[in-house]
Amino acid sequence: MHAVNGTLNPQVWIWRVLVAVALVLAAWLVASLDWSRVAPSWQFLLLALGRSWWLAIIAMTLGIAAAMPLALLRVYGPPWPRRAATLLIEAVRATPELMIIFWVYFTLPVVTGSQVSAWNAALGSLSVIAAAYLAEVLRAGLFSVPAAQREAARALGLKPVAVFRLVVLPQALRNMLPALIAQLVSLFKTTSLVYAIGVMDFFRAVSVTNNAVYAPYPLYLVLAAGYFVSCWTITQVVRRFDPAYQLLD
Amino acid sequence: MDWAILWQYRAALAGGFAITLAVSALAILGATLLGVLVGCLRASHSYLLQRLTASYTELLRNLPLIVKLFFLYFVIGLPALPAALAALVLHQSAYIADVTAAGLRSVGRGQFDAGLSLGLKRWQVYRRVILPQVVRVMLPPMTSQYVSVIKNTSVVALIGVADLTFQTQQINVETFRGFEAATAATLLYMLVAGAVIAAMTRLQRRQVMR
Numbered sequence: 001m002h003a004v005n006g007t008l009n010p011q012v013w014i015w016r017v018l019v020a021v022a023l024v025l026a027a028w029l030v031a032s033l034d035w036s037r038v039a040p041s042w043q044f045l046l047l048a049l050g051r052s053w054w055l056a057i058i059a060m061t062l063g064i065a066a067a068m069p070l071a072l073l074r075v076y077g078p079p080w081p082r083r084a085a086t087l088l089i090e091a092v093r094a095t096p097e098l099m100i101i102f103w104v105y106f107t108l109p110v111v112t113g114s115q116v117s118a119w120n121a122a123l124g125s126l127s128v129i130a131a132a133y134l135a136e137v138l139r140a141g142l143f144s145v146p147a148a149q150r151e152a153a154r155a156l157g158l159k160p161v162a163v164f165r166l167v168v169l170p171q172a173l174r175n176m177l178p179a180l181i182a183q184l185v186s187l188f189k190t191t192s193l194v195y196a197i198g199v200m201d202f203f204r205a206v207s208v209t210n211n212a213v214y215a216p217y218p219l220y221l222v223l224a225a226g227y228f229v230s231c232w233t234i235t236q237v238v239r240r241f242d243p244a245y246q247l248l249d
Numbered sequence: 250m251d252w253a254i255l256w257q258y259r260a261a262l263a264g265g266f267a268i269t270l271a272v273s274a275l276a277i278l279g280a281t282l283l284g285v286l287v288g289c290l291r292a293s294h295s296y297l298l299q300r301l302t303a304s305y306t307e308l309l310r311n312l313p314l315i316v317k318l319f320f321l322y323f324v325i326g327l328p329a330l331p332a333a334l335a336a337l338v339l340h341q342s343a344y345i346a347d348v349t350a351a352g353l354r355s356v357g358r359g360q361f362d363a364g365l366s367l368g369l370k371r372w373q374v375y376r377r378v379i380l381p382q383v384v385r386v387m388l389p390p391m392t393s394q395y396v397s398v399i400k401n402t403s404v405v406a407l408i409g410v411a412d413l414t415f416q417t418q419q420i421n422v423e424t425f426r427g428f429e430a431a432t433a434a435t436l437l438y439m440l441v442a443g444a445v446i447a448a449m450t451r452l453q454r455r456q457v458m459r
C-alpha cells in the first residue's frame with residue numbers, strides 16, 4: 001500500500017497532512033475554549049465516568065450468568081422450555097433499550113408494589129438487555145464447535161456434562177471472545193440511556209455540570225471524549241483477538 | 250390492571266405510533282443511502298478514501314446515539330425532529346457502511362474480470378454480476394440494522410418528540426398506568442420489527458430463487 005514503484009503513494013502524504021491539520025485544529029479548539037468553569041468539576045466527572053464503566057461491567061457479568069442457562073435451554077433444551085427461552089430472548093431484542101429501562105423503573109414497582117432505586121433499576125434493565133444479546137452470542141459460540149468434537153469425546157467415554165465442560169465450552173469460549181467484548185462496547189454505549197431515570201452516570205453528570213456552570217462547548221467535548229476513548233479502547237481489545245471481526249450494533 | 254386506559258388514550262398512542270413509523274421509515278431510508286455510499290467509498294482502492302471513511306465509521310460507532318442526538322439538538326440547535334432524524338441516520342449509516350464494505354469485499358475480483366472477459370460492459374458487470382451477489386450477502390445483516398433503527402427511534406422521546414415511547418411516558422405520568430401503556434407500546438414496536446423482518450426475509454427468498 002505504501003510504496004508504489006519505489007515512491008510513496010501521494011495519497012498517503014495527503015492523508016498525513018489532513019491528520020496533522022485535524023490535530024492542530026483540535027488542539028486549537030481545546031486551547032481556545034474557556035475551561036475555568038469546568039475544571040473544578042473534573043473529579044466529579046471522572047467519578048461518573050467510572051460509574052458508567054462499573055455499571056457496564058456488573059451488568060455484563062450478571063448478563064453472562066443469566067445468558068448461560070438461556071443459551072443452553074435454547075440449544076439443548078426440551079421443546080417447551082426451548083420455545084420459552086427463544087420467546088424471551090427475541091422479545092427483549094425486539095424492544096427498544098430505553099423502553100426496557102422504563103419498564104423496569106416505572107412499571108415494575110406498580111406491579112410488585114415496592115419501589116426500585118434508580119441504580120438497581122438501571123442495573124436490572126442493563127443486565128436483562130445484556131442477557132438477551134449475550135445468549136445469542138453464546139448460542140453462536142456453541143454452534144461454532146463442530147458436532148464431530150462432541151461425538152469424538154462421547155466415543156472416548158466422557159459423560160455428557162464432561163463433554164460440555166471439557167470439550168465444547170473451551171472451544172466455544174475462544175470462538176466467541178471477540179463477540180463477547182464487542183457486546184461490552186454496545187452495553188457501555190447503552191449505559192448512557194439510564195440518564196433518563198436519574199442515575200448519575202457520565203451522561204447525566206455532564207448535563208448536571210452544564211446546568212450548574214453553563215459551559216456547553218467544553219463540556220460537550222468532555223462528554224464525547226469520555227465515551228469515545230472508553231469505547232475505542234474496548235474496540236482495540238476486540239481487534240487484538242480477531243482483526244477481521246466486524247463490530248455491529 | 251385497567252386495559253380500558255389504552256382505549257381512552259387511543260388517539261395519543263396512535264399519534265405516537267405514527268411518528269415512530271414515520272421517523273423509522275425516513276431514518277432507514279437516509280441511513281441506507283448514506284451508509285451504502287460511505288461503504289462503497291470504503292471498499293474503493295483509494296488509500297485516502299479508505300482512511301477518511303474508516304475515520305467516519307470509527308468516530309460515529311464509538312459514540313452513543315444520545316451523545317450525537319444531544320449535540321445536534323442542544324449544541325448545534327437544530328429543531329427536535331430534524332435533529333432526531335439526522336442523529337439516527339448518522340448513527341446507523343456507520344454500521345451500514347461496514348456491512349456494505351464487507352458485502353463488496355465478499356465478491357472476488359475474479360467475478361469482475363470474468364464478467365469483462367465475457368464481453369459485458371463495466372456497468373453491466375456491476376449491474377448483473379456484482380450487485381446481485383452483494384445484495385444476497387447484505388440482506389441478513391441489513392435486516393438487523395433496520396430493526397436497530399426502529400428500536401433506536403425511542404431515544405427521540407428524550408428531546409420531546411412525541412413518539413410512541415414519549416406517549417407511554419405521558420400515560421404513566423398522568424394515570425400511573427405505565428404497565429398497560431408499556432405493554433401496548435412494546436407490542437407495537439415488535440409488530441413493526443416483525444413486519445420489517447418478514448419483508449426482508451421475503452426479499453431474501455426472491456433473491457435466492459433468481
